[in-house]
Amino acid sequence: MEYSKTLIFSLVICVFIINGIESITVQIQATPSEGILGQTSLQLKCSYTTVTEYVTGVNIQTKINGQFKNIATFNTPSVPFNATLTTDGNYLTNRVTLTNPTSSSTDSALIQFSQIACEDENEYMCEVAYAGSGGSTSASSGVETITVKGNPELPDSVPSYVPSAGIEEGNNVVFTCTGNVGKPQGKFRWVRYRYDSNDDTQETPYESETTTAVQMPGTCTFNGTSQLTLKMEQLDNNAVVRCQVVYQDVPQEKLYHQTQGINVYYSVRNVQVTKFPPIHHLLKEQDP
Structure with a gap:
């Protein structure tokens, strides 16, 4: 057959x-x-x-x-x-x-x-x-x-930064963020919030900073690390820097940590000296 x-x-x-x-x-x-x-x-x-x-x-x-x-x-x-x-x-x-x-x-x-x-x-x-x-x-x-x-998670902690104290205007400060960015591999984005001269909040995103990721032992998700370097200015006094997870090209609204307000020391500007009362001639105090 x-x-x-x-x-x-x-x-x-x-x-x-x-x-x-x-x-x-x-x-x-x-x-x-x-x-x-x-x-x-x-x-x-x-x-x-x-x-x-x-x-x-x-x-x-x-x-x-x-x-x-x-x-x-x-x-x-x-x-x-x-x-x-x-x-x-x-x-x-x-x-x-x-x-x-x-x-x-x-x-x-x-x-x-x-x-x-x-x-x-x-x-x-x-x-x-x-x-x-x-x-x-x-x-x-x-x-x-x-x-x-694998879903991403909150960054491990508040972003660390170096130097962490005694920051002066003109200093370069390096911020570091780490955490589980999921599978497929996500990334971190950075945002700086500061006040301008009118006390209005300025939001500056940094989207192009590299996230280096390695597969975590025993899992198939990725642990990412990203750094942001900022040259500090006067307006950065009390600024806040945020690290946020981006997964599948979508910023994750609740997956972020941010610093407290950063102290930045800067030189005094536009110094004005006034005299009060406006007396043109001062009398020398007589000895008793």
């Missing part, structure tokens, strides 16, 4: 067997396809539809060391066993719920995530084992990708 199989890859792969025109459709989908680190719900669903084939089992796979390996095994109603994680899937323990298909012809196997971790960012496939006119075989889905994001 001669068989002809056509594999169409995207998220769907169809297998057509000319003898009897048997077909099976398999697809995998993550909803949503982006997970947020922590207590976040995400569902990975392997669906299949058959005409005459009898499905005997389902495996969901992920790429490990460059190869797709089974992480969860599911059974159809004809096999009365619970779905289980494989050895390669043990990293999912206590973070997922597995649900078996309820039909051997049209149904789905589910991995329901209750907590997202960095290692969940990966490629996934689904393999369906079935019995057809040619005996036992399997069909696979295309590849689905899950990406993982």
Whole structure:
């Protein structure tokens, strides 16, 4: 007996067997396809539809060391066993719920995530084992990708600055800000607030200062560091300097720390001397 199989890859792969025109459709989908680190719900669903084939089992796979390996095994109603994680899937323990298909012809196997971790960012496939006119075989889905994001946090502390005291007009002061800027990597922006000669507040943003980031050990989020150098002026006396997180190009309204008013010493200007009372001649006090 001669068989002809056509594999169409995207998220769907169809297998057509000319003898009897048997077909099976398999697809995998993550909803949503982006997970947020922590207590976040995400569902990975392997669906299949058959005409005459009898499905005997389902495996969901992920790429490990460059190869797709089974992480969860599911059974159809004809096999009365619970779905289980494989050895390669043990990293999912206590973070997922597995649900078996309820039909051997049209149904789905589910991995329901209750907590997202960095290692969940990966490629996934689904393999369906079935019995057809040619005996036992399997069909696979295309590849689905899950990406993982991590929300940024407040900067670690109020921006530090050097020198921290005795600042004089004309001094260069270096401000430093550090903290978790999330995943994908965010950045810090700086804003200086000071009063002009009319006691109106001036706001000066500094958007182009570099944020250097490194991935934090044990996580996939980034710890950022940014510095701002300002040459202090008279108007910087009592100025406030703010460090704010920008994540995915959006300034995060509540994620900032700022300094207290900065003392800046400056020379006296426009000195005027007056005499009171305006007497042109002063009498020398007589000795008693």
